Amino acid sequence: MSGTQSVLRGPAHGEFLVRDGDRVTQAYAIVAGGTTWVFHDGVVYEIVEARPSRKGHRGAHVRSELTAPMPATVVAIKVKPGGEVKKGDILIVLEAMKMELPVRAPADGRVEAIHCQPGELVQPDRSLIDLE
Amino acid sequence: MDITRVLVANRGEIALRVIRACREMGIETVAVYSDADATARHVRAADAAVRVGPPPAAESYLNIPALIAAARTSGADAVHPGYGFLSERAAFARACVDAGLIFIGPPADAIERMGSKIGARTLMEQAGVPVVPGRTPADQSDAGIAAAADAIGFPVLVKASAGGGGKGMRAAHDAATLAEAIPSARREAQAAFGDGTLYVERLIQRPRHIEIQVFADAHGNAVHLFERECSIQRRHQKIVEESPSPVLTPAVRGRMGKAAVAAATSAGYRNAGTIEFLLEGAGDAAKFYFLEMNTRLQVEHPVTEMVTGTDLVRAQLLVASGQPLPWRQEDLAQRGHAIECRVYAEDPSSGFLPQAGPLALYREPDGPGIRIDSGVEEGTAVPVQYDPMLAKLIASGETRDAAIARAVAALRQFPILGVRTNVAFLIRTLEHPAFRAGDLHTGFVDEHLPSLLEKTEPSELVLSVARMAQSSRDVGASAATGVTMAAFDPWSRLEGWGR
Numbered sequence A: 001m002s003g004t005q006s007v008l009r010g011p012a013h014g015e016f017l018v019r020d021g022d023r024v025t026q027a028y029a030i031v032a033g034g035t036t037w038v039f040h041d042g043v044v045y046e047i048v049e050a051r052p053s054r055k056g057h058r059g060a061h062v063r064s065e066l067t068a069p070m071p072a073t074v075v076a077i078k079v080k081p082g083g084e085v086k087k088g089d090i091l092i093v094l095e096a097m098k099m100e101l102p103v104r105a106p107a108d109g110r111v112e113a114i115h116c117q118p119g120e121l122v123q124p125d126r127s128l129i130d131l132e
Numbered sequence B: 001m002d003i004t005r006v007l008v009a010n011r012g013e014i015a016l017r018v019i020r021a022c023r024e025m026g027i028e029t030v031a032v033y034s035d036a037d038a039t040a041r042h043v044r045a046a047d048a049a050v051r052v053g054p055p056p057a058a059e060s061y062l063n064i065p066a067l068i069a070a071a072r073t074s075g076a077d078a079v080h081p082g083y084g085f086l087s088e089r090a091a092f093a094r095a096c097v098d099a100g101l102i103f104i105g106p107p108a109d110a111i112e113r114m115g116s117k118i119g120a121r122t123l124m125e126q127a128g129v130p131v132v133p134g135r136t137p138a139d140q141s142d143a144g145i146a147a148a149a150d151a152i153g154f155p156v157l158v159k160a161s162a163g164g165g166g167k168g169m170r171a172a173h174d175a176a177t178l179a180e181a182i183p184s185a186r187r188e189a190q191a192a193f194g195d196g197t198l199y200v201e202r203l204i205q206r207p208r209h210i211e212i213q214v215f216a217d218a219h220g221n222a223v224h225l226f227e228r229e230c231s232i233q234r235r236h237q238k239i240v241e242e243s244p245s246p247v248l249t250p251a252v253r254g255r256m257g258k259a260a261v262a263a264a265t266s267a268g269y270r271n272a273g274t275i276e277f278l279l280e281g282a283g284d285a286a287k288f289y290f291l292e293m294n295t296r297l298q299v300e301h302p303v304t305e306m307v308t309g310t311d312l313v314r315a316q317l318l319v320a321s322g323q324p325l326p327w328r329q330e331d332l333a334q335r336g337h338a339i340e341c342r343v344y345a346e347d348p349s350s351g352f353l354p355q356a357g358p359l360a361l362y363r364e365p366d367g368p369g370i371r372i373d374s375g376v377e378e379g380t381a382v383p384v385q386y387d388p389m390l391a392k393l394i395a396s397g398e399t400r401d402a403a404i405a406r407a408v409a410a411l412r413q414f415p416i417l418g419v420r421t422n423v424a425f426l427i428r429t430l431e432h433p434a435f436r437a438g439d440l441h442t443g444f445v446d447e448h449l450p451s452l453l454e455k456t457e458p459s460e461l462v463l464s465v466a467r468m469a470q471s472s473r474d475v476g477a478s479a480a481t482g483v484t485m486a487a488f489d490p491w492s493r494l495e496g497w498g499r
Helices: B012-024 B041-045 B064-073 B090-098 B108-115 B117-126 B142-152 B175-193 B250-266 B301-308 B312-320 B400-411 B423-431 B444-452 B460-475
Strands: A005-009 A015-020 A023-032 A035-040 A043-049 A064-067 A072-077 A090-096 A099-104 A109-114 A127-131 B005-008 B028-034 B048-053 B078-080 B156-160 B170-172 B198-202 B208-216 B222-234 B237-243 B271-280 B287-294 B337-344 B370-374 B389-397 B494-498
Touching: A005 B460, A015 B460, A023 B460, A035 B460, A043 B423, A043 B460, A072 B175, A090 A127, A090 B175, A099 B175, B005 B012, B005 B064, B012 B028, B012 B041, B012 B312, B012 B370, B012 B389, B028 B041, B028 B064, B048 B064, B064 B090, B078 B312, B090 B108, B108 B117, B117 B250, B117 B287, B142 B156, B142 B175, B142 B198, B156 B175, B170 B175, B175 B198, B208 B250, B208 B287, B208 B312, B222 B250, B222 B301, B222 B444, B237 B301, B237 B423, B250 B271, B250 B287, B271 B312, B301 B312, B301 B337, B301 B370, B301 B389, B337 B400, B337 B423, B389 B400, B400 B423, B423 B444
Parallel strands: B005 B028, B005 B078, B028 B048
Antiparallel strands: A005 A015, A015 A023, A023 A035, A035 A043, A043 B494, A064 A127, A072 A090, A090 A099, A109 A127, B156 B170, B156 B198, B208 B222, B208 B271, B222 B237, B237 B337, B271 B287, B337 B389, B370 B389
C-alpha cells in the first residue's frame, strides 16, 4: 500500500474509512471464526487464513469423505457399502429449507462406509459417506 | 364486518409489511412466532405476540390448531396468512371461517379450485384462457407419469400438483432424466405440501414468466393491476421482478389483463391474486399461456405498488372487511418503472445453496426511490428451518434504466457480512448486457451463470481493512482509534477472494 492510502476505523461497529489518494470510501469488516469478512465497493470478500490442503481431497485412488454442506435432513441413501459408483451418481439426498440437495459422487469409486441414516439431522462438515 | 385486530400468521418481512398496513389503518395486530423467532422484528412490531410452537414450520407456522387458538385467545377477529406457509391452504381459510374469523384472502373454495392444477386448467379452458399442454395423470405410478410425458412430448416439467414456489419441480428432456426426476419431485412435493401428486406439462423453451396482478371484491368488481415480469429465476424461484415488462406491447398487455380478470371471475375469486402466464415470442404476435394462479399476496407485490401508486395490503384489508375495491379499472395506470431484487442468504457459486447463521453485520441502504422490505437486522441468526430470504430491495425510477441504476447503486451500499448472500450475483445480473437489453427468459440465469459468478480479487486496500479488523479484535481497540495502515507488511499468510 502506498503512502497515499490509509484505513481508519469508522464511528460504528465494523465500519472503516478507506482513503485512496483523494477518494475516501466506507468499508465494513468483521472477524468471525477464522474468516475476516470485508465489504468494499459493493463486493464482499471472505479472507481466510491459509491452511495446508486437506487430506484426501478429490483424486483417483484417494479416499474422499463427503460431508453435509449445511444443516440438513437425510431423506434417502441411494447406495450400499461396497457398491460401485460412477462420477456424478447421486449417493445421498439431503433436504434443507424444503429443497432437496443431492450429494453426488465426485469421481468413480467404491462406497467404503456410510455414516448416516434416513431421517437423521446432520450438521455441516459432518462426514456422511466414505468413497474409495 | 369491521376488522379491529388481525392475527398475522406468518414471519419475517411479510409479517412486518402486514403489521405496518394495519397500524396505518388503526387496526391492532397479533404476531405469532416459533421458538426460533422469539425476539424477531415482527414479534416486536405487533401489539401482541403469541408463541405457536418449536422451530420446525410443521409444528409452528403450519400448525393450524395452534394458530386458530392463538387468534382466539388474543381476541383477533381476522387472520392474514401472508405468503408461503398456510396462505394457499383451503383448510386453513376454512378453519378461520369456522372459528368465526375473517380470512384476509380468497374464499376457501376459490383456493381449492385454483390450487388443484388440473381443476384450474379445466376452469381456464372453459373461461377461454389459453393453457400449456399438460395433465395430472390418474395413474400416479412412475410408469403412469412416464406415459403422460410421452403423450405430451419431451421436454416436460414434472411438478407438485398441490403447490407453487418451484418446490418439487423438475425438468426432464428425455425418459432417462425423467426416471431420475419423478421420485425426487414426488418426495419434495410431499415434504413441501403434504401431497405427492405430480403434474406433467410441456416445457416451453425460452419463455418469459409474466404475471398479472388481479383484485376482486365481494360486490362483483374485479380489476387487474398490470403485469410483473419475473423471468429471472434460479431453481425455478424468482429473484428479480419488474414492472412494466420490457417487451409487452400495449395490445398483448391488454389481452393478458382481460384474460386474467376473466380467470379470477370464473374462479369466484375475491381479494388479491396473481395469474401467472408464460409468454412465448415477442411483439403483438406474442402468445401467452396460463400457468397457475397464486391465491394470495405475492412476494413481489411491491413492484406493482410502486408503479401503480397503490397499497395492496390496505386494499386486502378493505376487501376482507366487506368494502368495495378502492379503485376502478380506469383509475389504474402504470407510471415509471420498478424493479425488485430478492436478497437471499445463499451461495450462488455452490448451486445457490441456502446459508444459515448470524448476520454479523447488516446495514440497509436508502435513498430516493429505494424501498427495503426486510424482516431481519444485524445480529439476527438466519435459521435453517425457513426460507432464507433476508430482504427485498425495490428501486423505482422514471425509466427502466433509471430503476436499474438505482437498484445497482443501492445493492453496492448493502453490506451483509457473516453469511454468504446473492448480492454480488444480483449486481452482476442487473449489469449484464442481456438484462439491460431486456432480453429475458426463465433460463437466463443458467445461460449466463459463469459471467454472473465472476469474482473480484481483494485489493491491497481491502486486505488492509481485513488486517485492521483482525488486529483491533486481537487488542480490543476502542472504536474511536484511528490507525494508518501504510506501515504494515503485506499479509502473506492470508488468501482471499471476493464474492
